[in-house]
Amino acid sequence: MPQAERRERIFDGAVQESKPENEKMKFAVKAWSKSGRARVGLLQLSSSFAQGGPPAKEIEIETPALLLTTRKGLPAFISPDHLSSLPSPDSRLLQFSPMHFMEGPNSNTISTIGGVHQLLGLPDYGFIALPRDSILSLPECSSSNKHGASFETPCGRFLVKPLEYMKMISSMKPDLWVSLADEVHASVTVKRNKASVDRTIRWLDDCISLKSTDGALFGSIVGGSSIEERQHCAQEVAKRNVSGFYLGGFGLGDNVDERSKLLHAVTDLLPKEKPRQVCGLGLPEEVLQGVAAGIDLFDSMYIYHLTLGGFALIFPLDGKCKQVWDSQQIAMGSDGTKINLKATIYRKDTSRIVDGCICYTCQNHTKAYINHLLNVHEMLAQILLEIHNTHHYLCFFRVIREAIREGRFAELRHTFIENRRDYLLAASLGSRVL
Structure with missing residues (x-):
C-alpha cells in the first residue's frame, strides 16, 4: 500500500498508524508589530484519549508564550495542585525531554498507562517533547556521530538514534514533538557544522518515516554561527511535512550581538502560518530579541536557574x-x-x-x-x-x-x-x- 495512503511502523510488537500531521494542532497569526517580525498568534491543541479515558481536551494558548520547563513532566518545584494557581491558560504548555525518563518507567509501561498525560494525571495540559532542555539534557556534539545525537543527562551520556528516539515519542504521546537534531557549539569547525546540518535533515526524514503518533511535528533547524548553513537547513526543513519549526543551537556559545542576524536569517525563510520554537533564550532581553525576530515559543530554564540561586x-x-x-x-x-x-x-x-x-x-x-x-x-x-x-x-x-x-x-x-x-x-x- 502506498506510503501516502497508510504508514505503519511496528514498535515493540504494537502496530500503530500515523494520522494527519495537523490533527492535534492549529496555529494562526492574529496581529503583527507595526514594523518588524514580532507577532501575536493563537496555538490550539486538541486530542482525544482512548475509549474509557478522560474526554478530549481543548487548549488555546496565545503566543509569544512561555513553555514551562519540567523534570520528567512536572516543573522542578511546583506540584500539580499548585499548577492551577498560575495564570491560565498561559501555564498549560509543559516542555519535557524523553531523556529524563531513561531511568524511570520504560517505554512499554508509559505507553500502556496512556502516555505522559495519563502518567502525570494532567489530561488538560499540553506537552511538548524535545531532546534538549538546557538544564538536564544537554547536547554533547563531540560524541555525536552519523548514527545519532549524544546527550549529557543525570543518568550519564547517551547516544540516541532516530529509531530509539521515535520509540520514546511513540510511547509518550506528546501533543507536539521536535525532531532529533545534532546541535553543536558555536565554536565548532565549518566541516563539523555542515555535518550537523546534513545529519539533522537526514534524521528529520527518518523521524517522518518512523512517525507513529498523532502529535504535531516541529522540524529542527541548526547551523551554528553560520548564516548560510542555517538558511540552507531552514529551506530544507520547510520543504518537509512539518507543523512548526524548532530553532536549535542557541545558548551554546553563540554571540549575543550576532544572534539577531541568525534568527532573522532563518525566520525570513519560514512560512508565516507555522509556529517557531527556540531553546536557550531565557533572559528578558533575549526573549525580546527572539520575539522581535518572530519567535513564538520559549523555554523557562531561566526561571529554574533563578530559583536555584535564591x-x-x-x-x-x-x-x-x-x-x-x-x-x-x-x-x-x-x-x-x-x-x-x-x-x-x-x-x-x-x-x-x-x-x-x-x-x-x-x-x-x-x-x-x-x-x-x-x-x-x-x-x-x-x-x-x-x-x-x-x-x-x-x-x-x-x-x-x-x-x-x-x-x-x-x-x-x-x-x-x-x-x-x-x-x-x-x-x-x-x-x-x-
Missing part, C-alpha cells in the same frame, strides 16, 4: 526598570530585574516580593520568611520562589503580546533595554563609591 524577579511589567539607589541593594549586586533573597537585608523585611503581585507566594508570604527558608535549606523556599518567578514571567509575556497588538513592541523593547543599561551603570558607579 533569586526573585522584581522588574516592573511595563518594561521600565526602577532606579533603586539604595546602597544596600547595590552592595548585594541587584541588577534591577531580580533580588537575592538569601541576603541578610531581607531577614526582617516583612514586605511582599512585589507589591501588587497576585501570585500565591506574594499573597501569603514575606521576603523575611523566604529568606529564613533559604538559610535553613528548606525546600519550601524553592517552591515559593518558583511559583512567583513563573507567575511574574508569564505576566511579562502577556505584556509583550499586549504591546504587539497596540503597536508598542519596539518601544517596550527599547525602554526595557535602555533602562536596564542605565540601572546597571548607576549600580556600577554606586558600588565604586561604597
Whole structure:
C-alpha cells in the first residue's frame, strides 16, 4: 500500500498508524508589530484519549508564550495542585525531554498507562517533547556521530538514534514533538557544522518515516554561527511535512550581538502560518530579541536557574526598570530585574516580593520568611520562589503580546533595554563609591 495512503511502523510488537500531521494542532497569526517580525498568534491543541479515558481536551494558548520547563513532566518545584494557581491558560504548555525518563518507567509501561498525560494525571495540559532542555539534557556534539545525537543527562551520556528516539515519542504521546537534531557549539569547525546540518535533515526524514503518533511535528533547524548553513537547513526543513519549526543551537556559545542576524536569517525563510520554537533564550532581553525576530515559543530554564540561586524577579511589567539607589541593594549586586533573597537585608523585611503581585507566594508570604527558608535549606523556599518567578514571567509575556497588538513592541523593547543599561551603570558607579 502506498506510503501516502497508510504508514505503519511496528514498535515493540504494537502496530500503530500515523494520522494527519495537523490533527492535534492549529496555529494562526492574529496581529503583527507595526514594523518588524514580532507577532501575536493563537496555538490550539486538541486530542482525544482512548475509549474509557478522560474526554478530549481543548487548549488555546496565545503566543509569544512561555513553555514551562519540567523534570520528567512536572516543573522542578511546583506540584500539580499548585499548577492551577498560575495564570491560565498561559501555564498549560509543559516542555519535557524523553531523556529524563531513561531511568524511570520504560517505554512499554508509559505507553500502556496512556502516555505522559495519563502518567502525570494532567489530561488538560499540553506537552511538548524535545531532546534538549538546557538544564538536564544537554547536547554533547563531540560524541555525536552519523548514527545519532549524544546527550549529557543525570543518568550519564547517551547516544540516541532516530529509531530509539521515535520509540520514546511513540510511547509518550506528546501533543507536539521536535525532531532529533545534532546541535553543536558555536565554536565548532565549518566541516563539523555542515555535518550537523546534513545529519539533522537526514534524521528529520527518518523521524517522518518512523512517525507513529498523532502529535504535531516541529522540524529542527541548526547551523551554528553560520548564516548560510542555517538558511540552507531552514529551506530544507520547510520543504518537509512539518507543523512548526524548532530553532536549535542557541545558548551554546553563540554571540549575543550576532544572534539577531541568525534568527532573522532563518525566520525570513519560514512560512508565516507555522509556529517557531527556540531553546536557550531565557533572559528578558533575549526573549525580546527572539520575539522581535518572530519567535513564538520559549523555554523557562531561566526561571529554574533563578530559583536555584535564591533569586526573585522584581522588574516592573511595563518594561521600565526602577532606579533603586539604595546602597544596600547595590552592595548585594541587584541588577534591577531580580533580588537575592538569601541576603541578610531581607531577614526582617516583612514586605511582599512585589507589591501588587497576585501570585500565591506574594499573597501569603514575606521576603523575611523566604529568606529564613533559604538559610535553613528548606525546600519550601524553592517552591515559593518558583511559583512567583513563573507567575511574574508569564505576566511579562502577556505584556509583550499586549504591546504587539497596540503597536508598542519596539518601544517596550527599547525602554526595557535602555533602562536596564542605565540601572546597571548607576549600580556600577554606586558600588565604586561604597
